[in-house]
Amino acid sequence: MSLDIKIKRGLDIRLVGEAEKSIETIDAPDTFAIKPTDFKGLTPKLSAREGDEVKAGSPLFFHKDDNRLNIPSPVSGEVVEIVRGAKRKIMAVRILADKQTNYIDFGKADASSLSGEEVKEKLLKSGVWSYIRQRPYNVIANPDDKPKAVFISAFDSAPLAPDYDFIMEGQADAFQAGIDALAKLTEGKVHLNVNGKGNPSSVFAGVKGVQLNKISGPHPAGNVGIQIHHIDPIGKGEKVWTVNPQDVVIIGKLFLEGKYNATKIVAITGFQVSNPKYYKVLQGTPLKNILDGKLAGDKNRIISGNALTGDKESMDGFTGYYHSQITVIPEGDEPEFMGWLAPGFNKFSASRTFFTWLTPGSKKFQLDTGMHGEERAFVMSGEYEKVLPMDIYPVQLLKASLANDIELMEGLGIYEVDEEDFALCEYVCTSKIEVQSILREGLDLVRVECG
Amino acid sequence: MKGLRKYLDKNVKPLFDKGGKLERFWVVYDGLDTFLFVPGHATHKGSHIRDGIDLKRTMITVVLAMVPCLLFGMYNTGLQHYIASGVADSSLMDCFVFGAMKVLPIVVVSYGVGLGIEFLFAGLRGHSINEGYLVSGMLIPLIMPADIPLWMVGLACAFAVIIGKEVFGGTGMNILNVALTARAFLFFAYPTMMSGDQVWFADAPFSGSVDAITGATALGEAAAKVPMDQLNASFGLMDSIIGTIPGSIGETSVISCLLGAFLLIYTGIGSWKIMLSSVIGGAAMVAIFNVFSVNTLMEIPPLHHLALGGFAFGMVFMATDPVTAAQTDTGKYIYGFLVGFLAIMIRVFNPAYPEGVMLAILFMNVMAPLIDHYVVEANIKKRMKRAKVAA
Numbered sequence: 135m136s137l138d139i140k141i142k143r144g145l146d147i148r149l150v151g152e153a154e155k156s157i158e159t160i161d162a163p164d165t166f167a168i169k170p171t172d173f174k175g176l177t178p179k180l181s182a183r184e185g186d187e188v189k190a191g192s193p194l195f196f197h198k199d200d201n202r203l204n205i206p207s208p209v210s211g212e213v214v215e216i217v218r219g220a221k222r223k224i225m226a227v228r229i230l231a232d233k234q235t236n237y238i239d240f241g242k243a244d245a246s247s248l249s250g251e252e253v254k255e256k257l258l259k260s261g262v263w264s265y266i267r268q269r270p271y272n273v274i275a276n277p278d279d280k281p282k283a284v285f286i287s288a289f290d291s292a293p294l295a296p297d298y299d300f301i302m303e304g305q306a307d308a309f310q311a312g313i314d315a316l317a318k319l320t321e322g323k324v325h326l327n328v329n330g331k332g333n334p335s336s337v338f339a340g341v342k343g344v345q346l347n348k349i350s351g352p353h354p355a356g357n358v359g360i361q362i363h364h365i366d367p368i369g370k371g372e373k374v375w376t377v378n379p380q381d382v383v384i385i386g387k388l389f390l391e392g393k394y395n396a397t398k399i400v401a402i403t404g405f406q407v408s409n410p411k412y413y414k415v416l417q418g419t420p421l422k423n424i425l426d427g428k429l430a431g432d433k434n435r436i437i438s439g440n441a442l443t444g445d446k447e448s449m450d451g452f453t454g455y456y457h458s459q460i461t462v463i464p465e466g467d468e469p470e471f472m473g474w475l476a477p478g479f480n481k482f483s484a485s486r487t488f489f490t491w492l493t494p495g496s497k498k499f500q501l502d503t504g505m506h507g508e509e510r511a512f513v514m515s516g517e518y519e520k521v522l523p524m525d526i527y528p529v530q531l532l533k534a535s536l537a538n539d540i541e542l543m544e545g546l547g548i549y550e551v552d553e554e555d556f557a558l559c560e561y562v563c564t565s566k567i568e569v570q571s572i573l574r575e576g577l578d579l580v581r582v583e584c585g
Numbered sequence: 586m587k588g589l590r591k592y593l594d595k596n597v598k599p600l601f602d603k604g605g606k607l608e609r610f611w612v613v614y615d616g617l618d619t620f621l622f623v624p625g626h627a628t629h630k631g632s633h634i635r636d637g638i639d640l641k642r643t644m645i646t647v648v649l650a651m652v653p654c655l656l657f658g659m660y661n662t663g664l665q666h667y668i669a670s671g672v673a674d675s676s677l678m679d680c681f682v683f684g685a686m687k688v689l690p691i692v693v694v695s696y697g698v699g700l701g702i703e704f705l706f707a708g709l710r711g712h713s714i715n716e717g718y719l720v721s722g723m724l725i726p727l728i729m730p731a732d733i734p735l736w737m738v739g740l741a742c743a744f745a746v747i748i749g750k751e752v753f754g755g756t757g758m759n760i761l762n763v764a765l766t767a768r769a770f771l772f773f774a775y776p777t778m779m780s781g782d783q784v785w786f787a788d789a790p791f792s793g794s795v796d797a798i799t800g801a802t803a804l805g806e807a808a809a810k811v812p813m814d815q816l817n818a819s820f821g822l823m824d825s826i827i828g829t830i831p832g833s834i835g836e837t838s839v840i841s842c843l844l845g846a847f848l849l850i851y852t853g854i855g856s857w858k859i860m861l862s863s864v865i866g867g868a869a870m871v872a873i874f875n876v877f878s879v880n881t882l883m884e885i886p887p888l889h890h891l892a893l894g895g896f897a898f899g900m901v902f903m904a905t906d907p908v909t910a911a912q913t914d915t916g917k918y919i920y921g922f923l924v925g926f927l928a929i930m931i932r933v934f935n936p937a938y939p940e941g942v943m944l945a946i947l948f949m950n951v952m953a954p955l956i957d958h959y960v961v962e963a964n965i966k967k968r969m970k971r972a973k974v975a976a
Contacts, residue, residue, distance in 0.1 A: 147634070293634070369972035435627075441634045463634065465627050469590055473623030474641035481637030485853040487646050488637050505626040507639020508619060508713060511757030514643065515912035516856060527913060530961050545965035560632040564643050565757070570631040 139364050141351030143523040145484050145558055147293040150498045153401040153410040155300050166209050166418040167226040168194055172455035175273040175581060178224050182213045191238035191260050191394035194227045203274050206261030208396035208417040210236040237393035245315035245389045253318040262388045265381035269362060269374045270549040271581045281375040283322040283366050288338045288379050289329035291356030292440035296401035296458045298379050299335035305383050306337045312386030317343050327361045359555040363524045368549045380458055400453055404462040405500045406434045421451045429462055435503045437461040442557035466504025484562040510565040521558035528559055535576025540583055548580055612707045616714035644719040646854050650845035651723050654835035657828055659684035662731040662787055665831050669786040687787040688834055691726040694735050698742040706751045717756030724764035724902060727835025730784040741767035761950045762909045765943050780938050785831035802831050804894045804940055807881045816881060825892040842897040855905045859921035863900040866925030867891050874933055882933045896928060899942035909950040913960040920956055924949045
């Protein structure tokens with residue numbers, strides 16, 4: 135049985151700078167780095183010290199509360215630096231890569247003939263487990279849980295998002311192997327959700343052992359959280375595991391090749407990128423190696439991920455662990471004279487208070503990082519609901535989060551949401567409220583108190 | 586404009602910054618500065634891009650939506666004055682100029698007093714100035730009788746801003762609509778200035794020289810049990826829709842209100858759910874009264890009833906106030922319906938004052954959180970039930 139779901143509420147933000155459909159490679163960088171800050175709720179403990187030699191697949195650090203949750207090194211080489219921030223917090227583990235990568239051999243296997251425990255063991259040992267995340271909380275999945283389903287969103291609807299139908303071309307075998315492995319981890323179904331608009335890639339359409347659902351509608355239709363909410367909503371105590379399509383391939387390759395192959399394709403997007411394209415890189419590649427010489431202007435915001443939920447990075451940063459996209463947009467810190475009164479033909483707004491509604495629906499905009507206003511108390515109502523296609527009262531949930539009222543948060547559906555689902559609420563907010571961070575605080579509180 | 590920005594940053598801003606000579610007036614400076622320039626803040630966490638809209642833009646859009654009512658209000662104030670004075674052939678320009686001279690001072694006093702208090706509170710509390718009063722300051726003049734003394738306007742604004750809003754924490758925290766709080770204050774403190782036969786005409790002689798004019802509004806007449814056909818003769822349906830009848834400054838013209846409603850709905854700022862359901866609620870109540878028809882007020886047909894008094898204005902500009910209305914989508918339908926329903930009910934049954942819109946909206950303002958509570962509670966129950974079924 136496959137479902138066909140049409141999502142009505144939401145908002146597609148049309149930005150300039152979509153990646154051209156061609157895949158480039160870059161010269162192999164000298165150093166790589168994995169950032170513990172990419173993993174929500176993870177307290178890192180180092181497995182490798184400065185000066186240690188590691189292989190591709192060797193653990194770099196693990197989660198303090200569960201030493202089975204390892205984060206593997208994407209390359210072989212020497213750990214050259216543990217970058218620390220305030221209070222000696224570990225910000226990144228840097229590795230000087232060998233010219234020739236040595237992989238740890240985890241052994242090839244046919245996932246479909248292994249038992250669930252064997253699959254789990256292999257994933258944990260190689261650290262590839264870290265690609266499986268759970269809802270609620272969007273943290274690395276707990277291996278002791280029995281998830282009621284596994285969800286894979288096969289498309290991304292965020293601004294300038296990479297096209298997975300394109301990225302996944304030719305990866306059918308690895309993808310199928312990854313699906314076979316994931317199917318062993320749940321007693322429920324593996325849901326693969328493809329974009330209802332247009333025809334999905336044969337990689338998705340031809341895969342066996344999944345329930346193939348069609349989802350169509352504006353962003354956030356591609357968010358896995360929204361899809362779970364419409365297909366099999368999460369109640370208290372229930373767990374659903376989620377994996378990105380490219381990460382399914384990494385899991386698949388672990389079984390097909392017997393090694394941790396951290397190759398993935400990243401879309402470089404945004405108005406400030408002179409020639410936006412896709413690039414084949416390894417996990418933890420320095421952004422400088424990808425972006426050098428490709429950016430226009432000097433005041434840029436480099437974002438790992440999309441413009442709504444990505445992490446702020448600098449030229450010295452590295453690709454994000456779960457991200458398949460880098461966005462570069464201009465910084466918007468110029469004051470606007472009478473900005474609240476000007477007609478605003480170039481402003482993109484969910485409301486029709488600017489004259490952009492006169493421009494054709496296909497026009498693309500060059501948004502910068504400007505706030506376009508100051509923070510205020512909640513005033514407008516009904517704004518968030520228009521861009522949140524869930525049966526959830528967003529403002530009430532945020533207020534419950536602000537009040538640290540766990541019981542109320544549970545009642546209002548905190549287990550079903552993640553920051554990225556609320557990102558559009560933050561985007562449209564007239565009062566410029568920090569919606570995502572308020573929600574994260576609520577999620578963290580519930581996670582600590584209720585597990 | 587870069588030159589001005591540079592000049593401000595270099596010569597003016599340091600005076601008000603911490604340690605500057607005029608540090609204590611920082612709030613005033615900040616208020617005016619952010620009015621001139623939307624500050625160049627960049628996002629620092631969460632979403633990297635933000636919608637172009639902010640509260641200033643929202644509020645100015647609402648003010649723009651009220652402009653037709655304001656302009657027509659000026660014209661009508663003049664028109665009613667000349668009618669009451671027995672001048673038969675007053676030109677459009679005469680009416681407008683006379684009206685502007687009556688209405689603009691009220692607007693100036695409203696903004697002056699209200700914004701003054703806003704600045705004062707912002708200074709005392711050290712927060713930046715909220716934009717909410719931009720709308721309230723325009724609403725208040727539009728719901729006053731043209732003949733209101735200016736000191737009363739000032740007093741009402743002060744009361745509304747302090748008691749109606751600031752004691753709760755400012756814009757976004759208030760329970761009652763600020764403009765209606767101002768009106769309710771005057772209504773109960775100075776009832777003779779807010780209703781009756783004398784207040785709707787600016788500077789009218791009322792010396793008995795003009796016999797045909799009683800000076801009451803259409804609803805006043807109806808409440809006084811003037812027969813239906815006579816009411817129709819003096820206040821026909823078309824007059825009420827165009828708005829050439831006595832009443833508060835901005836409320837009389839249904840057409841102007843509809844223009845405003847169109848702008849609010851089109852821009853997405855006003856809630857069409859509330860507007861629609863309040864009209865349905867009002868029409869339902871009138872339809873029920875029409876069945877009994879024991880007095881003139883009960884006899885007026887639905888369309889005519891809704892065109893009279895402040896119904897259209899109230900439903901478009903006051904019931905939709907996002908802070909004091911219900912905030913959930915389902916709640917908005919219930920809230921709107923009850924506002925309309927109660928407005929007509931109070932209109933017909935209240936012996937003291939034949940206009941129920943103000944009291945209906947204020948009453949539903951108080952009830953809105955309760956409506957929302959039950960709507961949200963239903964959502965919680967649904968989720969709990971699902972959890973139980975699964976478990």
